[in-house]
Amino acid sequence: xxxxxxxxxxxxxxxxxxxxxxxxxxxxxxxxxxxxxxxxxxxxxxxxxxxxxxxxxxxxxxxxxxxxxxxxxxxxxxxxxxxxxxxxxxxxxxxxxxxxxxxxxxxxxxxxxxxxxxxxxxxxxxxxxxxxxxxxxxxxxxxxxxxxxxxxxxxxxxxxxxxxxxxxxxxxxxxxxxxxxxxxxxxxxxxxxxxxxxxxxxxxxxxxxxxxxxxxxxxxxxxxxxxxxxxxxxxxxxxxxxxxxxxxxxxxxxxxxxxxxxxxxxxxxxxxxxxxxxxxxxxxx
Numbered sequence: 001x002x003x004x005x006x007x008x009x010x011x012x013x014x015x016x017x018x019x020x021x022x023x024x025x026x027x028x029x030x031x032x033x034x035x036x037x038x039x040x041x042x043x044x045x046x047x048x049x050x051x052x053x054x055x056x057x058x059x060x061x062x063x064x065x066x067x068x069x070x071x072x073x074x075x076x077x078x079x080x081x082x083x084x085x086x087x088x089x090x091x092x093x094x095x096x097x098x099x100x101x102x103x104x105x106x107x108x109x110x111x112x113x114x115x116x117x118x119x120x121x122x123x124x125x126x127x128x129x130x131x132x133x134x135x136x137x138x139x140x141x142x143x144x145x146x147x148x149x150x151x152x153x154x155x156x157x158x159x160x161x162x163x164x165x166x167x168x169x170x171x172x173x174x175x176x177x178x179x180x181x182x183x184x185x186x187x188x189x190x191x192x193x194x195x196x197x198x199x200x201x202x203x204x205x206x207x208x209x210x211x212x213x214x215x216x217x218x219x220x221x222x223x224x225x226x227x228x229x230x231x232x233x234x235x236x237x238x239x240x241x242x243x244x245x246x247x248x249x250x251x252x253x254x255x256x257x258x259x260x261x262x263x264x265x266x267x268x269x270x271x272x273x274x275x276x277x278x279x280x281x282x283x284x285x
Contacts, residue, residue: 008122011131024091026050031102045135051084059109065271067264068240078149085142095121100211104246114150155260157235162262166198171233175199176247184279192270194277202226219254237262
């Protein structure tokens with residue numbers, strides 16, 4: 001079972017760690033699905049010593065049939081992480097603008113790449129500000145890291161595996177998008193509305209609020225209500241694998257480190273018109 005201390009760090013505790021002789025590597029991954037780029041926020045102020053890493057271009061591959069945020073090329077990811085100063089075996093802390101989604105995808109990507117010592121700043125940049133801690137507008141020039149990228153350290157689903165997981169009796173595939181998107185009433189981004197047949201809707205707002213996660217027992221109860229039992233395989237998807245990475249993070253907090261991410265998510269599913277699409281409020285549609 002994953003310990004909370006291995007996954008989350010509070011702002012006050014992080015400030016103490018940053019004052020030590022060999023502090024964790026800080027990655028600022030602020031990002032918006034639509035709107036100004038996160039780099040602008042970083043330039044306006046960030047945690048002292050933090051290096052900006054772009055979710056779209058450094059932590060994900062280019063958009064296409066594999067989805068809007070597919071897996072990165074391992075060599076390109078290694079280069080980006082080394083440029084940010086990530087060292088083999090050395091702790092990393094990631095943070096975003098507060099909703100926890102980009103930070104969770106960064107956490108997932110590093111863990112998937114085999115770098116285990118990585119945590120989220122709980123509550124992101126707003127939590128740091130709320131604690132009255134200092135910020136900086138100086139971009140550091142870190143020493144190049146030596147991290148290696150070994151893909152596959154966390155489980156991944158492709159479209160076929162997601163479909164089998166969602167099939168009756170196989171397991172639970174969580175669709176963590178808002179309910180109207182799941183039901184197929186609206187689709188603001190992708191060309192087709194609906195959900196993977198058999199997937200269960202559990203909107204992200206039901207297990208995380210403003211980037212803050214409840215206690216493990218509360219998470220277990222909420223996931224159990226959606227059909228996630230200790231003996232059933234579980235995976236998650238969203239529009240493009242960012243919000244779903246946060247669901248996988250929450251499942252780790254709840255004691256399910258085996259939870260799988262359908263990285264391509266809905267944007268990959270609808271890229272093939274032969275794949276079935278369900279609509280309506282029930283898993284089968």
